[in-house]
Each structure stands twice: as structure tokens, then as C-alpha cells.
Amino acid sequence: MKALPNTTPAAGKRLSPRPSQGVEHGGDLTAVRARFPDAPEPWIDLSTGINPVPYPVPALPTEAWTRLPERAQEQALIAAAARRYGVTDPTTIVAAPGTQALIQTLPRLLSQSRVAILGPTYEEHEVCWRRQGHETTIVTDLDQTTDADVVVLVNPDNPTGRLVAVEDMPSPSKLLVVDEAFIDLLAPACSLAGNLPPNTIVLRSFGKTYGLAGVRLGFAIAEPETADRLRLEFGPWAVPGPALELGRLALDDDGWLNATAERLTADRQRLDDILVEAGFTILGGTPLFCLAEHPDASTFVERLGRHGIHIRRFRHQPRWLRFGLPGSDAAFERLRNSFSN
């Protein structure tokens, strides 16, 4: 198809900035490759908290691609999620095309509110509530949330790993949002999913633990009326057929998850040992990442970049670095060597 006459050619045009302009995210190797053009390939991406050893993607039935997703397929996914997350009433689970899509949607459920976010944490929460006209405050302690209509917390926190116990959860007047994106491999009793307090929405992510972030699949667990509201916001066929199929298979697979939990525990220890040896102080983390501190953090970003290793830094915490897990012995060795060479 040729370009129409009298119009600007596509070449040279750039897409407008990333939607969440100003929010830093890990996981984009294109940008970091441009910054370190001489770095060895392949890059090792430790800039996210995504499991580097993914659930193996099988050949999916053709119908998952070709047909509109059917209600029965969605129900099968929800049943697998209910079992995995210990949720007894499947009507309280909403499947969405990624947890980020839910984070974008939650602020639309309420009229203008005072929103306290326990932080610093995953920045999209604040950005999305503020964009919908809510008044947001970042608080560093739950004691500071007493005046808020809505409280948002990431549990365990990203990046600090701070875990608020179930019995210490606040009870704001309108809504408590608990983003449990990194809770999968902690003890089930850490999660609110199985015993949801009133006026609470729990978010669970599929892509991180299962190493399938490209699939875009997340869940909200909420009281049935709120769950219905969320389903209306997304409308029909919100989750693609391949995600319905793959999500169900993976969430039903106890063997894979148990083996993964064991491997990740060992790998997290191995990562910590390397970082301590390199002079870092371990501040916290989850089974999928480690938050470490070093007075010369920015120097390490440069050094690792030259070695083709991408890590996550934090604008407002220049001494902090977050390391995802290397996915192989070779990747662990490259990380170790990049500190000593």
C-alpha cells in the first residue's frame, strides 16, 4: 500500500513518549543496548523481577488464536487461579490482560478520594490514581494512612521486599488495594486472597513467577459487586485466547511451581552471596529479586552495562540497585566476573 500524496512520510516520525511518561521501568533492552553499544551479547537482563526460567510454552490449540475467547475457557482459567490462590468463591476473581491494566482501571471505580500509597513503591499506582483526579500521598508508614479513603500497598513491596502481615492491614473507609505481584512464592498465609477483608482488592500477577511477562495476565480478587464493576470496565474478550490457555495450564501445574520455588530459593542465595562479596549491603527483596545498596551504585550500573548486564536503578534512591535473578550458571558467572574485572 503506498503512501498518500501530499502527506508527511512515515520515516523520521517518532511515536509519542511512553504512555506513563516519567515512570521508570525495567525490561527494555533496546534503550540500554544503545547506551552501551560495545557490550557483549547476549545481554543479561536483571532489570526486572521476572523469573528468568519460564514455564515452558507448549503448542497451543489453533482455536486459542482463531476463535473469540469463550466464557467456558475464561471460567476454566478462573478455576485454576482460584485453586492456586486459595480463593473459594470464583465470582470474586477477575481476569485481566495484565496487572498493569487493573492498576489503570481501579482509580475509575471511585469518585475523588484521598489515596495513601505506602512507598516508595511501584510508581504506576500513584501515577494512575493521580491521573484520574484523586489526591495521592506517598506515606512511609501505615500509621500515616488514617486520614485516607483509599490505601494502596504492594505486598511484599517492590523493591524493598517489606511485608505487611495480614493482621496489620489498614481498614480505610473506601478501599484497600493490596498488590501481591510478588507474593506467589511466600507462605500462603501472607496473602489476603484466601480470606478477603471487606472493601479490599487484591492484585495477583501471572507473568512474574511464571516468567511469561509478555503474555499479559493478571487477576483482581474483590467482593462480587466490585468484581462485576471491574468486568464491566474491561468488557467481553478482555483476555486473549493464548493467555487463557497458557494461564490455566501453568496455574494448574503444582510440580513446576514447587521445583521453581526450590530453584529460586537457591538462586536468590547465590545472588546475595555474589553481591555481598562485591561490597553490597542486602536491603531486602523477594524470591524474584534482591534490593542491594552501595555508595558507588551508579558506578556499578556503568560497569555492569559495559559487561552487557542490565540492572534497575532508582532515581530517588541513588544508592539502591535492584537485581533480578540470573537464569543460568553462565549468567551467574558473568555477573560475578563483571564485579571483579
Add this chain to the structure above:
Amino acid sequence: MKALPNTTPAAGKRLSPRPSQGVEHGGDLTAVRARFPDAPEPWIDLSTGINPVPYPVPALPTEAWTRLPERAQEQALIAAAARRYGVTDPTTIVAAPGTQALIQTLPRLLSQSRVAILGPTYEEHEVCWRRQGHETTIVTDLDQTTDADVVVLVNPDNPTGRLVAVEDMPSPSKLLVVDEAFIDLLAPACSLAGNLPPNTIVLRSFGKTYGLAGVRLGFAIAEPETADRLRLEFGPWAVPGPALELGRLALDDDGWLNATAERLTADRQRLDDILVEAGFTILGGTPLFCLAEHPDASTFVERLGRHGIHIRRFRHQPRWLRFGLPGSDAAFERLRNSFSN
């Protein structure tokens, strides 16, 4: 993971009703199988306007599943869409996880408005604008849209196939929405995509022409400022990695599309011939479906159902039936035989 004690067991619980409660859609075989338990398998689903001979899904790179979708991948998809749709400025294209997701989102861009929808047409437009508090009217002629702030039309229309010429488009004060879901195989000059009027949003669907409705991929074409607003509504990583990859491959494939256009033209004629032979009057359609009328339409729904053929009927037009295209000689023969036996 076992169920927690003292809670209602999952068994017996049902998911709440389909989000767009009351809106009829084709494409769900589970429900129709239950209505006709003795029908022969496999069912032939003619209830949608989805190409029954899909673009072949290749093995996708592992990274499409495992990694967060990168900006560069999205740009490559947008470039392919721009070329396919004759759009010269890629900043005017927004990729979304399905056209339905865009239809859900557009009503959020405007304050309360008078919305005229040229109908009867795809019902989700009205439902979504009304749900966001707008005042909606279904009009049967564009002359009745002069008082409206927003005009929505599906072009060519689903199900009638009515085509409004580019030069006859209305210019409402706030926004013109033209849903071009079924325009791919018409002459390029029928589309507004390549020469967007002010205050206009054009919607293009990927899944119908390419037979990949499960992938959930659609595009909005809008002025750059509106496109930016839409991107903000969706946030980062809105389109899954497999959809980015597959969409780019398919939209770049001229050979497949040309062969498909030729086949669909022949198949549409073959379908019409069968329907006329069975006593139907052809009212219209697109290359992907045929709208036909018969005084005993409801009898045919039953008869075809017993033969394992699912078609689309219309609550408010009991004499109308919409037939998608059979995907093989065998399917054409089953359709023909079901009328004569």
C-alpha cells in the same frame, strides 16, 4: 492448595453474568452445543464475521512470551499497521488489546455528550457510551445526527453492510467515530484511515480479516493529541508480546492478504447462491459475512442448530440471519445439505 476452612466451596458457584449483559454476540459454541446436544460434531460456527481460514500462526520467538513487550516491538507493529492501512503518520495509530477494548475506552475521553449511533449496528457502541453517562440515540439516517456532539458509525455496517462514502461523513462538533472493523477487503478509498478528518477516530480490527480473533488486537487512528490520550488510558505493555509479533508478520504479508481477498470473494458468492437457493433474500453484508432475510428465519436457526451449524440471529429483527463464511468445501456442503434435509 486446599480450600480454607469455613468458607463456601467453589462448587456450585457461578461467575457473574457476561459483562455486557444483554448484548448478543456470536462465537460462543459452548452455549449452542448445550441447546442442541444431539447435533453432529464438529460444529460449524457461522455466527461471527471472522475469516474461517486464518493467517497461519508460526512458532513465535520465546521472548515474545517471556519478556515485557518492548517499545521497539510496538513501533514495528505500528509501522506495519501504518503501511497496511495507508496511514502516513504513525503517531496517529494506537495499538490496543482488541477493538472492543477501544470501544470501552472512547466514551471516557469526553465529558457528557449527545451521542448519535447510526443503527441498528454492533450493540457494544451504544452500551459503552451509555454506561459512561452519555446520552445515546440510535438513528437510522445521517440526517438525524445534526444535533449530536458525537456520531458513531460502523462502516461498512455490521450486519447490514451499508457503506457510507467518505464524502458523506458527518462532521459532529466533538467527535466522529468510524468503526472500520470490516473494511479491510474493500477498496482503500472507502476508508478514512489514510486521510483522517479533524475530530475523527477510526477503528481497525486485526482479528476478523486475519481469522485470529483470539489474539485480541485492534487499532485506533486519531489525531496525535487524542492518540496520546488513548495511550495514557491503556498504559504500558497494553498489547501482549505474541500479538505484537504475529500482528506485525500478518500485516506485512501482502501475498497472503491478496490470496485471501480472492478466495473470500468467491466464497461469499458461493454462500449467497446457497442462501438464495434456500429461499433467502440477500440484504447485504461484507466480504466476511452475508445478511439474509427469510420469513421463517427462526425455523432455520433450529434446523441449522440440529445440523451443528451456528448462525447469528437478531433479537429486534426476527427475519434477519447473518451467515459467516464456511471455511471448506465440506462446510459449504454441510450448509447446503442442512437446508434440503
